[in-house]
Amino acid sequence: MVNASERIRWYPGFREIALLCLVILYAPLIIVMIYSFNDSPSITVWKGFSFVWYEEVFTGPEAERFKQATVNSLLIAVCAAITSTAIATASALAMIRGRRFRGQAITFGLINLPLMVPEIVTAVATLIFFASIGFDRGILSILLAHIVFCIPFAYLPIAARLQGIANVYEQVARDLYATPGQTFRLILFPMMLPGILSGFLLAFIISLDDFIITNFVKGAGVETLPTAIFGAVKQGIKPNIMAISTLMLVASFLLVTVAYFISRMGDQSK
Amino acid sequence: MAGIIKKTGDSAKSADGTQTSIVDGRQHLLLLPAWLIIGVLLVIPVLLMLTYSFLVQDFRGGVIWEFSLEAYDQFFFDRGLFGDEPPSIEWTYIGIFWRSFVQALFAMIFCFLIGFPTAYFIATRPQKSRAFWLFLVTIPYWVNLLIRTVSMKFLIRDNGPINTWLLSGGIIDEPIGMINTSFAIQLGLFYSYLPFMVLPIYASIERYNFALSEAAADLYSSRWMTLFKIVIPSVRPGIIAGCILVFIPSLGAFLAPDLLGGAKNFMIGSLVEEQFKGQAGDWPFGAAVSMILLSIIMVILLFYARAQIRQNDGGH
Numbered sequence: 193m194v195n196a197s198e199r200i201r202w203y204p205g206f207r208e209i210a211l212l213c214l215v216i217l218y219a220p221l222i223i224v225m226i227y228s229f230n231d232s233p234s235i236t237v238w239k240g241f242s243f244v245w246y247e248e249v250f251t252g253p254e255a256e257r258f259k260q261a262t263v264n265s266l267l268i269a270v271c272a273a274i275t276s277t278a279i280a281t282a283s284a285l286a287m288i289r290g291r292r293f294r295g296q297a298i299t300f301g302l303i304n305l306p307l308m309v310p311e312i313v314t315a316v317a318t319l320i321f322f323a324s325i326g327f328d329r330g331i332l333s334i335l336l337a338h339i340v341f342c343i344p345f346a347y348l349p350i351a352a353r354l355q356g357i358a359n360v361y362e363q364v365a366r367d368l369y370a371t372p373g374q375t376f377r378l379i380l381f382p383m384m385l386p387g388i389l390s391g392f393l394l395a396f397i398i399s400l401d402d403f404i405i406t407n408f409v410k411g412a413g414v415e416t417l418p419t420a421i422f423g424a425v426k427q428g429i430k431p432n433i434m435a436i437s438t439l440m441l442v443a444s445f446l447l448v449t450v451a452y453f454i455s456r457m458g459d460q461s462k
Numbered sequence: 463m464a465g466i467i468k469k470t471g472d473s474a475k476s477a478d479g480t481q482t483s484i485v486d487g488r489q490h491l492l493l494l495p496a497w498l499i500i501g502v503l504l505v506i507p508v509l510l511m512l513t514y515s516f517l518v519q520d521f522r523g524g525v526i527w528e529f530s531l532e533a534y535d536q537f538f539f540d541r542g543l544f545g546d547e548p549p550s551i552e553w554t555y556i557g558i559f560w561r562s563f564v565q566a567l568f569a570m571i572f573c574f575l576i577g578f579p580t581a582y583f584i585a586t587r588p589q590k591s592r593a594f595w596l597f598l599v600t601i602p603y604w605v606n607l608l609i610r611t612v613s614m615k616f617l618i619r620d621n622g623p624i625n626t627w628l629l630s631g632g633i634i635d636e637p638i639g640m641i642n643t644s645f646a647i648q649l650g651l652f653y654s655y656l657p658f659m660v661l662p663i664y665a666s667i668e669r670y671n672f673a674l675s676e677a678a679a680d681l682y683s684s685r686w687m688t689l690f691k692i693v694i695p696s697v698r699p700g701i702i703a704g705c706i707l708v709f710i711p712s713l714g715a716f717l718a719p720d721l722l723g724g725a726k727n728f729m730i731g732s733l734v735e736e737q738f739k740g741q742a743g744d745w746p747f748g749a750a751v752s753m754i755l756l757s758i759i760m761v762i763l764l765f766y767a768r769a770q771i772r773q774n775d776g777g778h
Contacts, residue, residue, distance in 0.1 A: 200679045201586045201672055203689065209579035210595070216576070217602040217656060220613035223623055227616070237626075279495045286492035290485045299493060302500050308763060309508065309756065310714035312731050316752045317507035319738060320514050320745070323524070340503045343496060362484050372484040380484070394604075401606045404716050404731075408738060418608045425721065429616050437609045448604045452597060 221441060228434035245435040252432060254424070261420035265400055268335050268416065273396040276342035277350075280395075281388055283343075284351040285376075289359065306341040314341065315408035322409060329411035337409045338399045345398045346391035349455065353387025386454050393451040397444060508756070515749035525745050533750035555733070555751070562729040565644065566712035569651035570659075573708045577659030578701070582693075584660075585667035596664065603657035611717045614650055615641065618722075642724030650718030658707040666700025667693075699773065706766055710759055730755055 231242030249255065283303055287296070306314065318337045322329055361383065365375040381388075403418040410419060417440070424433055485492060515533050517525040535541075540552035584595040602610065616622055618640040625637040640646055670693065678688040694701070716731030723729065730751065737748025 197672065197676055200675050200685075200688075203579070203582065203685065206579040206583045209576060210583040213576050213580040213656065213660070214598055216653065217599070220610065220617045220653070221602070221605065224609075224613040224616055227623070279499060282492040283496040285485050286489045289483045290489040290492075291483070293489060299497070302505075303496055305500060305504060308710075308759075309504070310710060310759060312714045312716055312734050313508070313511075313752045313756045314504065316734060316738060316748060317511040318503065320511050320749065321503070321507035324510060324514075336503055340500060343500065359483070366484070372486075372488075375484045397604050401604075401608075403608045418606065421608060421612070425612050425615070429612065429619075433612065434616070437612060440606055440609055444605045445601060448601055452600075 224434050225438045225441065228431065228438040230431065233431070245431040246439075248432045249435045249439070254432065257415070258417070258420055258436065261415040261417045264331060264334075264415065265417040268331065268338055269396050269399040271335055272338035272342050272399040273346070273392050275339045276395045277346045277388060277392040279339075280343055280346035280350050280391055281384070284347060284354050285380075288351060288354045289362075303347055304344050307344045311341075311404045315405040318405060319408040329409060330414050333409045333411070334406050334414070334416065337405050338402060341402070341405065342395035342399055346395040349390040349394065350384065350387045353384055357383050386457055390451045390455045393447055393454070397447055397451075400444075511749045512753055514746055515753045517746045519744045519746050530746075533744075533746040536747055537750055537754065558728050558730060558733050559754070561644075561727075562713055562731075565647055565651060565729065566709050566715075568648055569655060569712045570705050570709045572648075572652045573656050573659040574701070574705065577656060577704060578663055581660045581663035581700075582667055585664055585670075586672075599657055599660050599664075603661070607654055608717060610654060611650055611721050614646075614653055615721050618646060618649070641722065642726065644723065644727050646722035647719050647727055647729065650722040651712045651715060654715070654718055655708040655711055658711070659704040662703040662707060663697065663700040666697035666703075670696050699770070702766065702769070706762065710762070713759065714755055 227238075228245055229241050229243070230238055231244055232239035249258065280303075283299075287300065287303075309317075314337075318333075318340075321327075322333050327333055357380070361379050362375050365379045366372075370378065401418065402416075403422060406416050407419050407422070410416070415423070417436075421433060421436060424430065514525060516529055516531065518528045518530045518532060520526045535549075536552070537555045538552060539549040541547055541549050580599070584592055584599070587595055617624055619625070620637040620639060620641060622641075624640075625634075628634045629637065640649075674692050674696065675688050678692050679685075683691070714731050714734075715729065716735055719727060719729035719732050720735070723732075734748050734751050734755070736742045737744050737751070742748075
């Protein structure tokens with residue numbers, strides 16, 4: 193019986209296409225990783241394994257520039273992720289635990305608006321906004337722009353988690369005379385934590401990733417890691433770019449893995 | 463005192479019988495930050511951009527606050543070098559939009575052709591390996607898009623690994639010129655947004671009831687007939703969502719055309735960027751191009767929302 197239904201679900205070639213899909217997704221990344229260990233200044237001829245380009249990243253002539261860009265990127269990503277996660281948590285509570293209210297659909301649309309407006313349009317609009325109010329373009333303008341598009345990414349896992357928590361726990365706490373603040377702090381917040389953490393991590397990654405909007409709203413001389421890499425790539429792909437790319441790949445991979453296990457942990461504790 | 467009695471009286475139900483909630487009375491306060499941030503930093507800027515598209519370019523940079531249709535006129539009409547000839551249709555920018563549209567459409571089609579079978583295959587795996595497959599497809603989604611585009615550029619360059627291997631293998635005599643072609647942009651868009659297609663389709667197929675496929679088989683439907691007549695119509699919402707998630711970012715993409723397409727193969731993203739960061743410096747024109755792009759996308763999303771609503775109504 194199981195075999196029969198298995199056979200009905202099966203389509204010839206789908207497994208091969210799925211494998212092809214993985215090859216397409218990973219091949220360019222893996223090849224860049226391999227070549228980042230190449231001991232050769234000409235980047236396509238393989239001359240043996242070496243860490244020389246990683247040394248170059250940390251001690252070479254461009255090291256200072258990339259270090260500053262990394263510090264900027266991390267600073268912005270941490271601040272944007274914390275702020276957007278806090279905003280998203282408050283919004284999710286109001287949207288999911290509150291009564292229906294007029295404008296709820298519009299509010300939902302507003303929270304997801306940054307996902308619907310194409311990045312390049314958001315970039316243009318934000319640049320025009322900052323320029324017309326005379327806002328100094330630098331770290332702060334980048335941070336503000338990042339908070340906006342991080343909100344929906346933080347909101348989705350938090351709202352999903354909150355929807356999965358039955359509201360009997362809060363009801364019981366309230367029946368036992370807990371104040372709303374205590375109920376949130378002692379009951380709801382710990383239960384929401386997996387969603388909040390994965391929301392934070394996703395917002396963090398999204399902020400770290402952004403190029404287009406950052407490129408528009410950054411002032412002259414202020415760089416984040418993606419804008420610094422873009423600037424360098426414009427002059428040709430040098431091996432140290434591949435080393436930086438590999439480091440960023442590994443960092444993204446670790447963050448996504450952590451986010452994945454946190455959300456799985458949350459599902460199991462349900 | 464009254465509050466306590468009410469609470470103890472009827473297990474956290476308020477007078478009108480609805481359940482009380484910890485956010486009662488604080489709902490608007492909790493939503494205020496999101497309203498403020500997105501309102502001030504996205505809604506107002508988009509309205510300001512709309513305003514800018516009707517202003518006059520200041521050649522020292524920025525704009526002159528004076529109403530004008532010049533930016534839109536420049537987009538659609540050609541009035542000769544000195545602006546005194548009778549207007550004819552200006553094809554340059556419409557052409558860029560058309561090219562972007564076609565490229566985004568093909569990116570969508572290729573993503574579907576690879577993405578649908580992949581999503582179907584993952585959704586029919588046993589629970590354990592399904593999570594692993596899903597994890598593998600999700601990772602590239604979160605890897606920096608710039609890094610992924612640069613990797614693709616590295617791979618297909620004239621002296622990149624693909625050409626080097628083909629040359630040393632004696633398969634070709636001179637490098638295949640892949641970089642700086644529209645093929646490269648197509649490949650880049652496909653590669654950038656492939657996970658966007660797989661994930662929503664997967665979510666739809668996971669909810670699909672395979673008893674339907676079995677019933678179809680019992681009624682002598684062939685395998686492929688079942689796929690086209692039963693499975694695909696059932697998971698249509700996921701397919702449409704995937705197509706939109708690929709098409710919209712492809713239409714306004716900047717990195718793939720800029721890094722892979724080179725200077726000749728302009729797309730909308732590069733056209734806009736040039737008005738603000740590049741040589742052109744024509745802010746009203748850049749704002750007008752952005753507004754046209756945004757309008758096209760809003761129309762697409764509107765049709766999508768209407769189709770969703772109709773589908774939900776039909777389901778009940």
